[in-house]
Amino acid sequence: MKHIPNPYGREGCFFCGPTNPVGLKLNFYETDGQPHELVCTWVPTPVFKGFGRVLHGGIQSGLFDEIMGWTAFHLTKKVGLTGQLNVRFLKPLFIEQEIEVRCRIESHKGSRVSLTAEIKDSRGEICTTATGTYVLMEPEKFTELVGDSRSRSG
16 A cells, blocks of 8 residues: 655644644555555544444544545545535444544546545444545645645744
8 A cells, every 4th residue: 555645734634634732643545456545544542432432423424524535635636625424333433443444436527526435443344334425626726715724823
């Protein structure tokens, strides 16, 4: 698998920003072969739990949103903005184990991409799935729309 460099690494994103002191600092990789997929692994600690030892559903949803945005960006060279995200929780996904999040584009029509993703536990069992529709935007237009935190003083 090939590591994908983070073009927005200094922005402090909660999920992928390497400088965010409380963030997850996720790294993404592109798989070999077809279909092209993006993958990341992560070991959730107890601060991310919901009830019992289950990884909070909001964190799982956020993982899907992040990998889908990265997949849209990496495979289309345009920023993918969340239009719709649907999550299905199939079985409990527990903290303190390495999990794998995997995503691929199912279709690309005009300025929209449809994606599917899944989260597997350390045994390789699919615990959660998601589908999403993302609206594509040129990176320059995206920066103009949301701003660039590097240009502001704190």
